[in-house]
Amino acid sequence: MTESVDIDRFTAWLRAFAGAIHEHAAELTELDSAIGDADHGSNMDRGMTAVAAALDADEFASAPALFKKVGMTLVSSVGGASGPLYGTFFLRFGGALGEGDADVTALGAALHAGIDGIVQRGKAEVGDKTMVDAWMPAVQAYDDARGDGLAAALRAAAEAAARGRDSATPLVAHKGRASYLGERSAGHQDPGATSTVLLIESAAATLAAS
Amino acid sequence: MKKLINEPADVVSQALIGIEAAHGDRLRIDHEHKVIYRNGPPRAGKVGLVSGGGTGHEPLHGGYVGVGMLDAACCGEVFTSPVPDQMLAATAAVDGGAGVLHIVKNYTGDVMNFEMAAELAADNGTEVRSIVVDDDVAVQDSLYTAGRRGVGTTVLLEKLVGAAAESGRPLDQLLELATRINSVGRSMGLALTSCTVPAAGRPTFELGDDEMELGIGIHGEPGRSRVPLASAAEAAQLLVDPVLGDLPYGTGDAVIAMVNGMGGTPLLELYLMYGEVHRLLQQAGIHVARCLVGNYITSLDMAGCSVTLVKADEELLALWDAPVDTPALRWS
Numbered sequence: 001m002t003e004s005v006d007i008d009r010f011t012a013w014l015r016a017f018a019g020a021i022h023e024h025a026a027e028l029t030e031l032d033s034a035i036g037d038a039d040h041g042s043n044m045d046r047g048m049t050a051v052a053a054a055l056d057a058d059e060f061a062s063a064p065a066l067f068k069k070v071g072m073t074l075v076s077s078v079g080g081a082s083g084p085l086y087g088t089f090f091l092r093f094g095g096a097l098g099e100g101d102a103d104v105t106a107l108g109a110a111l112h113a114g115i116d117g118i119v120q121r122g123k124a125e126v127g128d129k130t131m132v133d134a135w136m137p138a139v140q141a142y143d144d145a146r147g148d149g150l151a152a153a154l155r156a157a158a159e160a161a162a163r164g165r166d167s168a169t170p171l172v173a174h175k176g177r178a179s180y181l182g183e184r185s186a187g188h189q190d191p192g193a194t195s196t197v198l199l200i201e202s203a204a205a206t207l208a209a210s
Numbered sequence: 211m212k213k214l215i216n217e218p219a220d221v222v223s224q225a226l227i228g229i230e231a232a233h234g235d236r237l238r239i240d241h242e243h244k245v246i247y248r249n250g251p252p253r254a255g256k257v258g259l260v261s262g263g264g265t266g267h268e269p270l271h272g273g274y275v276g277v278g279m280l281d282a283a284c285c286g287e288v289f290t291s292p293v294p295d296q297m298l299a300a301t302a303a304v305d306g307g308a309g310v311l312h313i314v315k316n317y318t319g320d321v322m323n324f325e326m327a328a329e330l331a332a333d334n335g336t337e338v339r340s341i342v343v344d345d346d347v348a349v350q351d352s353l354y355t356a357g358r359r360g361v362g363t364t365v366l367l368e369k370l371v372g373a374a375a376e377s378g379r380p381l382d383q384l385l386e387l388a389t390r391i392n393s394v395g396r397s398m399g400l401a402l403t404s405c406t407v408p409a410a411g412r413p414t415f416e417l418g419d420d421e422m423e424l425g426i427g428i429h430g431e432p433g434r435s436r437v438p439l440a441s442a443a444e445a446a447q448l449l450v451d452p453v454l455g456d457l458p459y460g461t462g463d464a465v466i467a468m469v470n471g472m473g474g475t476p477l478l479e480l481y482l483m484y485g486e487v488h489r490l491l492q493q494a495g496i497h498v499a500r501c502l503v504g505n506y507i508t509s510l511d512m513a514g515c516s517v518t519l520v521k522a523d524e525e526l527l528a529l530w531d532a533p534v535d536t537p538a539l540r541w542s
Contacts, residue, residue: 033414037264037289037429042409046287075326079264079290080319084326121322176318179355180348181432 003150004101005207007063011055014070016202018048024198031191035178040082040191047078047086063102067094081176082192085118085131092117104150107207111139111157124175126164129185131192133168134161138200151208158197158204165193211411213511218408222265222285229272233537236276243299244285244292246272252281257375257384258304260297261313261368263320264289266407267428270365270507273538279372280313280536288407288510289429291319297327301336309337309381311388313368315360316344317429339381341388343367345395345518347456348425348434359427362470362518363395365506366530369539370520373532391520396453398425399516400445403474405430405509424448426516428472428509442479446486449517454494457521461495466530468501468518473508475515480504487517500530506538 021028021044028041050073060066067090075087096113097106115135124130126137141160145153166189173185176192215221222244229246230239238247245262252258261271262284271283281304286292301310310331314324321342328338343360371388379387401423404413407430414430417423422445425434440448469484471477484503491498499522507516522530533542 029410033410035431037431038407038410038414039287039290043287043290076293076295079286079293079323081291081322083291083293083319084322122318175356177429177431180346180359180427182350182355182434184432184434 003208004103005107005150006101007060007066009207010063010066012206013203014051014055016206017199018052020198020202021045021048021195024194028191028195031189031194034188035173035181035185036191037177039080040195043078043080043082044086044195047074047083050074050077062099063097064094064099067091067097070094081122082195085122085192088117088121089114104146104153107150108139108142108146108153111142115139122175127168127171128175129168129171129173129178129190129193130175131190131196133190134164134193134196134200137161137164138196151204154200154204154208158201161197161200165190165197168193211406211408213406213408215408218411221408222287225265226285236535237272237537240299240303243296245296245300245303246275246283246285247300247303248275248277248281252304252306254306255308255378256306257308257379257381258282258301258306258310259313259368259372259375260284260300260304260310261364262286262292262297262300263315263317264291264429266405266510267507269505269538271368274365274368274372274536276534276536278376278532278534278536279368279539288409291317291323294323294327294330297324298330298334301327301331301338302334305336309339311371311375311381311384312338312340313364313371313388314340314342315364316342316357317359318356337381339385341367341385341392343392343395345392345397346427347396347398347452348427361399361428362397362468362507362516363392363520365470365502366395366466366468366518366520367391369534370526370529372534373529376532391526394457394521395518396456397516397518398449398453399427399433399472399514400424400449401426401433401472401509401512401514402439403513405473405512407510422514426509426514428507430509430512442482443486446483446490446517449515450487450490453517453519454496459494459496459521462497463495464497464499464522464527465491465519466500466502466522466526467491467498468506469503470507470516470518471505472512472514472516473505474511474513477504480515483515499527
């Protein structure tokens with residue numbers, strides 16, 4: 001059996017992520033209060049609410065068209081660093097997908113393209129205490145588990161993202177607003193890595209659903 | 211949280227309605243893009259100056275739109291960078307054929323969004339240059355951080371470069387001037403209280419009655435260290451020392467000095483602080499050629515202040531003295 005993701009499942013993923021962000025908005029803002037400027041939850045909620053509205057308003061002919069809209073909506077509505085970073089992720093992710101349904105290999109290639117965009121835009125590496133600390137192990141785990149099928153690969157990615165998020169907590173931030181605190185950023189969970197885990201967990205819950 | 215607001219989500223758009231009502235004789239507001247412009251079309255041959263950032267720092271930046279300073283200010287959400295659509299609209303609107311200079315504070319979100327906007331504007335054929343202000347000595351400048359924050363020097367730079375733009379200086383020379391001003395501008399701030407972001411509804415950080423936060427930025431992000439509450443004289447020393455320690459100052463050097471309130475400290479205390487800062491600078495042999503005392507780049511309702519020094523030569527002082535006519539800074 002070939003598992004593949006069609007546009008309805010991609011849409012379900014985005015709706016699930018919008019729901020998760022809304023549910024965790026206060027928690028994300030709380031995390032950001034400790035090391036940033038207390039706006040990650042409200043900004044992402046504003047952006048994903050706009051994405052959900054765009055999904056309601058439009059029909060999309062293809063996954064690339066869908067994700068272009070998602071990326072542009074986030075860039076235009078979120079602000080801060082999260083807008084350009086998540087916006088760039090979805091623009092590159094969609095740009096790497098073909099017109100048809102995506103199988104486990106195509107989805108992996110799109111994830112790589114998306115994370116490459118984030119690294120290029122934010123110039124952060126693993127260990128800088130940013131969303132990259134959740135993304136990189138997630139994509140690695142996805143690649144490693146790809147042979148076991150889509151559901152297993154996504155589940156492995158979500159678990160690795162959560163471990164990456166937690167492993168960044170004791171670190172001193174080197175990028176982003178938390179980096180201005182120096183040593184004082186250590187011991188705080190990174191809000192960007194936290195929202196990234198929500199995105200990958202939403203993918204695991206929706207993309208491979210039967 | 212006690213705030214004079216209606217809905218947290220509407221704070222920025224409703225403040226813009228008030229700014230238009232107050233200053234409509236000289237400012238024009240694009241409510242869709244949340245951009246504040248000078249009234250009237252761009253002047254042919256004059257470089258357009260566009261700045262912007264999160265709101266909550268008033269009068270920065272909207273209060274500095276007018277003759278002798280900015281042509282447009284893009285207003286983000288509270289403490290959140292504006293988005294590229296806003297800078298793109300502003301850049302197109304103020305281009306008088308001589309190009310546009312973006313004045314950006316070094317915060318990751320501002321830098322990324324202005325970068326995306328500059329790329330898009332260049333695609334549309336507008337010549338754009340950017341100066342990223344990074345003057346905060348509280349942040350260690352190293353390979354491993356995103357660099358220093360951009361804070362108080364932004365205000366002085368907007369005035370100085372604004373005067374030069376008004377006199378018809380071309381884009382590349384303005385960038386050179388802005389780069390030079392940034393290289394001789396240094397700031398350091400402290401907080402006596404946190405601020406409260408309307409959407410969050412409670413103070414961003416907790417600070418005991420006997421503590422102060424040293425080396426803060428302008429977003430209620432915690433500072434570099436927490437120290438016991440000090441007298442004004444001691445606090446002034448804690449701000450002036452790291453600023454002076456960061457640039458080679460010589461006896462007789464002239465500076466433009468700013469003692470800036472973070473929004474919740476009365477002018478009485480700011481003037482008292484200025485007296486202490488002025489005394490320390492005199493002791494160090496530094497000549498305060500010009501000064502500003504007041505709330506110029508704030509952090510909502512935070513109590514506290516910052517000190518900014520820009521080392522000034524004759525050229526900068528002449529630009530400083532040139533006429534300016536904006537809601538927040540005005541002389542002739």
